[in-house]
Amino acid sequence: MRTSPPIERLVSSLQCLPGIGEKSATRLAFFLLGAAESTVRELSEAIGRLKQDIVLCQECFDLTDASPCALCRDEQRDASLLCVVEEPSDLAAIERSRRFRGRYHVLGGVLSPIDGVGPESLRIAELEERVRKQAIGEVILATNPNAEGDATAHYISDRLRPTGVRLTRIAYGMPLGGDLEYADHVTIGLSLDNRQKV
Numbered sequence: 465m466r467t468s469p470p471i472e473r474l475v476s477s478l479q480c481l482p483g484i485g486e487k488s489a490t491r492l493a494f495f496l497l498g499a500a501e502s503t504v505r506e507l508s509e510a511i512g513r514l515k516q517d518i519v520l521c522q523e524c525f526d527l528t529d530a531s532p533c534a535l536c537r538d539e540q541r542d543a544s545l546l547c548v549v550e551e552p553s554d555l556a557a558i559e560r561s562r563r564f565r566g567r568y569h570v571l572g573g574v575l576s577p578i579d580g581v582g583p584e585s586l587r588i589a590e591l592e593e594r595v596r597k598q599a600i601g602e603v604i605l606a607t608n609p610n611a612e613g614d615a616t617a618h619y620i621s622d623r624l625r626p627t628g629v630r631l632t633r634i635a636y637g638m639p640l641g642g643d644l645e646y647a648d649h650v651t652i653g654l655s656l657d658n659r660q661k662v
Contacts (some may be wrong), residue, residue, distance in 0.1 A: 472494070472609055474493045524536050526552050527552045531581065540565070544600055544601040545567065545600075546568070546602070547606050548571060549571065549606050550573060550607050573585065574615070574616040575616045589607050595627050596627060601629065602632060609636050609654075636651070636658055
């Protein structure tokens with residue numbers, strides 16, 4: 465179906481977003497056309513100011529509107545517990561769980577030699593410096609459970625082991641509410657390996 469160039473431009477722009485295909489982008493474009501002008505203006509201004517208003521926290525490297533960020537300034541959080549994540553979206557996912565009360569360190573990716581991402585491309589040196597200079601008792605390696613995430617966690621543990629800090633890795637296994645019948649054999653195996661005493 466052919467539409468007018470402004471709508472085609474918006475659909476094309478929306479398709480740049482992750483998880484948005486042509487159908488979803490077209491649906492969003494027509495929703496915006498029918499929305500109140502104030503809603504569209506607010507969305508446009510919010511997107512336009514995003515890059516101007518967001519900075520990297522100088523401490524943990526999360527995306528924030530002020531550095532150091534609110535999490536790093538929060539004196540109620542356990543400064544001796546440091547959770548290492550790949551990206552700010554991973555930090556946000558852990559925060560949504562409301563189960564972690566320590567501090568964070570965002571690497572900015574994972575090791576991926578095939579994509580040209582080596583240790584110097586990540587914030588591993590900054591992590592080492594934090595562990596050496598701050599009173600950190602435990603580093604939780606919360607990289608994703610895939611080949612790149614595991615390689616990154618292994619590399620970091622090798623680099624931090626000489627500091628004597630306690631190193632832990634997030635557990636793997638069955639998701640809450642998951643069905644054994646539909647789980648793959650690797651997930652079931654890891655669930656058995658990481659079983660807990662009851």
